[in-house]
Amino acid sequence: MxxxxxxxxxxxxxxxxxxxxxxxxxxxxxxxxxxxxxxxxxxxxxxxxxxxxxxxxxxxxPVPELLRAYGRYMFGSFTRNYYQFIERSTSAFSLLNSIQHYIHVEVRKLYPDAELPHFAMEQPSENHLKMYYQSERKLSDFAYGLIEGCLAHYGETATIRKTELTPDGSQVLFDIVKD
Ligand code: HEM
Structure with missing residues (x-):
């Protein structure tokens, strides 16, 4: 890490x-x-x-609550330290859609030994995004906070529903519907 x-x-x-x-x-x-x-x-x-x-x-x-707060805090840090990855997106969904194929790809170039999660994305409609998180590090609550931080950064609000897809927490679905 x-x-x-x-x-x-x-x-x-x-x-x-x-x-x-x-x-x-x-x-x-x-x-x-x-x-x-x-x-x-x-x-x-x-x-x-x-x-x-x-x-x-x-x-x-509780640890999950700490991780979520930490994710929100971390997104703020990303906006200062990695602004070049964020400025390309003009909305929260656009940024979230770019993590797997752009942001984390660039992160891997900077840090070849980075341990990154996998996200599969589905966007059923303009206001509805599904993010399937997968990682052996089981940091979905950190992802949760990062998603919240991302929405706040763009001044957007949404309802986020988190569903554990496996008992060990390594696969989680975030169902995000913009208000
Ligand atoms: C500019 C934006 C971003 C940058 C620069 C970035 C960069 C990074 C870096 C450096 C790590 C640590 C890798 C390691 O410890 O080896 C990481 C991990 C992680 N990132 Fe990102 N990230 C960004 C956005 C996001 C967003 C918006 C999400 C939201 C879902 C996300 C989800 C995660 C998670 C959950 C991890 C923890 C590792 C894991 O779960 O396996 N990232 N990211």
């Missing part, structure tokens, strides 16, 4: 809860990396799971 995923999570924790909590969760997590992340480095996905569980205990917020 790329370092940016860790550095942005720790930044969100600092913004929302203060640096003392960042210090506490890093101290308690006993991470192989020692909690020192660079944006271009690659780290074990297990460190993310450990950090999220520690954060969940200290904030009494």
């Amino acid at each position: 790329k370092g940016i995923v860790f550095t942005e999570l720790l930044e969100m924790v600092e913004d929302q809860y203060g640096y003392a909590l960042v210090d506490t969760i890093l101290d308690q997590s006993n991470l192989p990396s020692g909690g020192i992340y660079t944006a271009i480095g690659t780290y074990d996905h297990g460190e993310m799971v450990t950090l999220l569980h520690s954060l969940s205990q200290h904030t009494t917020t």
Whole structure:
């Protein structure tokens, strides 16, 4: 997992809860990396799971809720750091439709070892999009927050229905209907 995923999570924790909590969760997590992340480095996905569980205990917020908030936060970071991928789209559905065949393809060129999900897309009508998420990392709640962040970025609102397609959380359908 790329370092940016860790550095942005720790930044969100600092913004929302203060640096003392960042210090506490890093101290308690006993991470192989020692909690020192660079944006271009690659780290074990297990460190993310450990950090999220520690954060969940200290904030009494369930992990899925933390991941969703983190996804919304991360989209804001993408609009600052990867604006070139976002400016090509003039609507949320256009951007979401471009993840699999454009954005994540470019991400892979920048970071050949990136671990990215697969999205199959269906658009039954102009206001209705279906995203089929698939990833062994089971980060669909992070995807959920990214979708929310994307809609907010374009000033759009929609009803998002999430359905688990497999019991392990590796395949999830997001059914998104614009209001
Ligand atoms: C400019 C826009 C975007 C950029 C630059 C971007 C880039 C990235 C990067 C760098 C990673 C981490 C890869 C790794 O840790 O190895 C990632 C993972 C991920 N991205 Fe994107 N992404 C963008 C938009 C989106 C959007 C809109 C979604 C919404 C559904 C999305 C869904 C995900 C998910 C769920 C992961 C976690 C990995 C997994 O589930 O397997 N991305 N992306």
